[in-house]
Amino acid sequence: MKHDPRPEEPIVAGIDIGGTKIAAVAVSAAGRMLSRAAIPTEAERGFEDGLQRITALVRRVLTEAQADPDNLRAIGIGCAGPVDPVTGTIDNPYTLPTWDGVNIVDPLRATFGVAVALENDADAAAMGEYWLGAGQGGRIVVMVTVGTGIGGGVIVDGHIYRGVDGAHPEIGHLALDPAGPPCYCGARGCWESIASGPAMAEGMRAARLEITGRLETTMMLGQVGTGLSGEDLGPGQPTSAPMTGERVVALAREGDPVAQSVVDRAARVTARGVFSLINLYVPDVVVLGGGVMEAYDLFEPAIRNLVERDTMAPVNRIAIRKAALGGDAGLLGAARIAFDL
Amino acid sequence: MKHDPRPEEPIVAGIDIGGTKIAAVAVSAAGRMLSRAAIPTEAERGFEDGLQRITALVRRVLTEAQADPDNLRAIGIGCAGPVDPVTGTIDNPYTLPTWDGVNIVDPLRATFGVAVALENDADAAAMGEYWLGAGQGGRIVVMVTVGTGIGGGVIVDGHIYRGVDGAHPEIGHLALDPAGPPCYCGARGCWESIASGPAMAEGMRAARLEITGRLETTMMLGQVGTGLSGEDLGPGQPTSAPMTGERVVALAREGDPVAQSVVDRAARVTARGVFSLINLYVPDVVVLGGGVMEAYDLFEPAIRNLVERDTMAPVNRIAIRKAALGGDAGLLGAARIAFDL
Numbered sequence: 124m125k126h127d128p129r130p131e132e133p134i135v136a137g138i139d140i141g142g143t144k145i146a147a148v149a150v151s152a153a154g155r156m157l158s159r160a161a162i163p164t165e166a167e168r169g170f171e172d173g174l175q176r177i178t179a180l181v182r183r184v185l186t187e188a189q190a191d192p193d194n195l196r197a198i199g200i201g202c203a204g205p206v207d208p209v210t211g212t213i214d215n216p217y218t219l220p221t222w223d224g225v226n227i228v229d230p231l232r233a234t235f236g237v238a239v240a241l242e243n244d245a246d247a248a249a250m251g252e253y254w255l256g257a258g259q260g261g262r263i264v265v266m267v268t269v270g271t272g273i274g275g276g277v278i279v280d281g282h283i284y285r286g287v288d289g290a291h292p293e294i295g296h297l298a299l300d301p302a303g304p305p306c307y308c309g310a311r312g313c314w315e316s317i318a319s320g321p322a323m324a325e326g327m328r329a330a331r332l333e334i335t336g337r338l339e340t341t342m343m344l345g346q347v348g349t350g351l352s353g354e355d356l357g358p359g360q361p362t363s364a365p366m367t368g369e370r371v372v373a374l375a376r377e378g379d380p381v382a383q384s385v386v387d388r389a390a391r392v393t394a395r396g397v398f399s400l401i402n403l404y405v406p407d408v409v410v411l412g413g414g415v416m417e418a419y420d421l422f423e424p425a426i427r428n429l430v431e432r433d434t435m436a437p438v439n440r441i442a443i444r445k446a447a448l449g450g451d452a453g454l455l456g457a458a459r460i461a462f463d464l
Numbered sequence: 465m466k467h468d469p470r471p472e473e474p475i476v477a478g479i480d481i482g483g484t485k486i487a488a489v490a491v492s493a494a495g496r497m498l499s500r501a502a503i504p505t506e507a508e509r510g511f512e513d514g515l516q517r518i519t520a521l522v523r524r525v526l527t528e529a530q531a532d533p534d535n536l537r538a539i540g541i542g543c544a545g546p547v548d549p550v551t552g553t554i555d556n557p558y559t560l561p562t563w564d565g566v567n568i569v570d571p572l573r574a575t576f577g578v579a580v581a582l583e584n585d586a587d588a589a590a591m592g593e594y595w596l597g598a599g600q601g602g603r604i605v606v607m608v609t610v611g612t613g614i615g616g617g618v619i620v621d622g623h624i625y626r627g628v629d630g631a632h633p634e635i636g637h638l639a640l641d642p643a644g645p646p647c648y649c650g651a652r653g654c655w656e657s658i659a660s661g662p663a664m665a666e667g668m669r670a671a672r673l674e675i676t677g678r679l680e681t682t683m684m685l686g687q688v689g690t691g692l693s694g695e696d697l698g699p700g701q702p703t704s705a706p707m708t709g710e711r712v713v714a715l716a717r718e719g720d721p722v723a724q725s726v727v728d729r730a731a732r733v734t735a736r737g738v739f740s741l742i743n744l745y746v747p748d749v750v751v752l753g754g755g756v757m758e759a760y761d762l763f764e765p766a767i768r769n770l771v772e773r774d775t776m777a778p779v780n781r782i783a784i785r786k787a788a789l790g791g792d793a794g795l796l797g798a799a800r801i802a803f804d805l
Contacts (some may be wrong), residue, residue: 286746405627
């Protein structure tokens with residue numbers, strides 16, 4: 124009796140390249156993660172060294188997946204931008220020093236003999252959430268990532284939305300407040316300049332300096348009854364650990380009124396950002412992810428409050444959700460991109 | 465010798481339904497306008513009456529085009545919204561009273577025996593500018609129409625961008641200034657609430673009232689030297705003709721400093737709107753049309769000044785242009801939509 128071989132499922136590899144670590148995954152067409160591994164990025168060792176280690180990492184996840192190498196269909200890469208998805212080059216002097224204008228697609232294609240695609244990590248994360256996370260089932264999914272910056276990606280009919288020259292939307296640079304701080308983007312008061320992690324930290328420092336100044340003035344003038352006391356400076360004093368968005372959130376949770384006002388302002392601006400995104404893209408789902416959105420519960424009330432009042436879009440058909448895949452969104456999205464190659 | 469008949473070119477009809485007039489056009493596949501006619505809308509006569517007159521109008525343009533009725537391929541309609549392009553119904557109690565929830569697609573399809581599509585007039589105008597106007601050659605074209613409101617349409621790869629339930633983007637309701645006036649959209653300080661024609665007129669009234677108040681206070685207190693004089697009220701006094709966006713623009717051109725400051729504010733907000741649209745859609749072309757943009761020269765410097773500083777988008781590849789087709793954009797766009805049916 125002839126043995127009927129179990130048909131082998133096609134698989135793809137996804138790679139997520141960040142400033143501190145590089146992860147790889149082998150995934151089945153059904154979205155099953157077969158294996159996963161990571162290495163430190165150490166970009167300063169140079170791109171050739173990095174490429175060798177990435178190649179070894181991909182071989183490792185394929186081996187650990189017990190996959191027939193012949194079943195590898197394609198490789199998708201999500202990488203901290205700027206990247207050029209058209210030419211396959213990375214040009215990120217900020218978080219990948221020495222990797223300037225390097226082509227990562229061609230050598231991997233030659234080594235593995237399969238199609239390889241490179242995408243911005245924000246687009247890869249959007250694709251991941253669309254495929255297996257909070258954006259599942261949406262025809263148009265807008266993902267907003269709030270962390271060191273505010274970025275994101277837009278998925279339309281299963282494809283990454285691209286503009287001129289393959290450039291992707293820069294969601295964080297909606298010009299939301301003309302009275303806001305100047306941003307490197309060229310405008311004042313864009314979303315990122317007010318509600319990113321560093322912007323919240325800066326808001327905290329500024330608010331404390333103002334309070335300190337008012338206290339000093341009060342003391343100099345010998346006045347009392349301003350309604351402010353040392354308590355208002357909150358548990359974390361200006362001389363303590365460096366301020367971060369995460370720390371502002373933690374202080375707000377502890378009841379620090381200054382931190383709460385900073386979070387409230389970021390939440391109100393974020394609500395206006397989401398409102399604007401909804402009116403422009405009219406998506407099925409808005410997904411909010413990134414480090415700052417770990418505190419989604421602090422942002423959600425302001426967002427829902429404003430969006431529910433939106434008379435222009437069919438808001439009862441539009442879902443707003445916290446991201447579901449955490450740090451794996453970009454990795455899984457990179458794999459999903461490979462299935463389209 | 466047998467006569468070789470000249471091959472007949474397929475044609476379509478486009479219809480543009482506005483609050484005051486209904487226009488129709490017969491257009492060849494090459495974009496040649498073969499005939500054009502218009503009638504007053506007179507929506508108050510009821511939809512049945514309107515439908516009969518629209519049917520007669522289409523027959524008239526076909527006759528005037530000397531077209532074989534068998535060559536009519538389809539009919540496209542652009543109509544002042546809200547309309548539902550999916551069901552083919554018009555539901556616009558504002559500018560088409562008595563036409564509430566009426567289906568215009570089914571009866572025209574039955575009468576002419578061809579496919580019929582209904583679109584929002586803003587989308588139709590965007591399609592017109594994309595096809596034959598200022599958006600020609602762009603893969604992604606964003607059209608902004610600034611008039612009584614601020615609306616627009618987005619064309620991607622020759623198709624109207626649609627969101628959930630076929631809803632189209634509401635470009636005028638980007639939330640651009642948290643200190644701006646409340647809007648019926650649910651947010652404060654959306655683009656439309658600051659830079660539409662009526663918003664500019666309201667800004668003019670408010671600025672004059674403020675100046676009048678300051679003058680009165682000055683006179684009551686017997687003070688001089690505030691730097692304000694009756695001249696600052698400008699040529700058009702508060703008691704004169706109703707203020708409109710067009711009138712603010714005209715006064716600004718005459719040198720009225722109050723009108724100039726109102727136009728400047730609208731131009732700065734419009735610049736932030738265009739900046740935001742560019743960062744979100746990364747289009748090849750942004751087209752600015754509508755009644756207020758007849759004064760495009762007053763808005764262009766602020767727009768270019770800000771957009772040229774945009775470090776996020778490939779702005780040297782993005783064109784910003786005044787609309788080219790004027791009031792015919794929606795009519796020609798409606799015809800273009802018919803060619804896709």
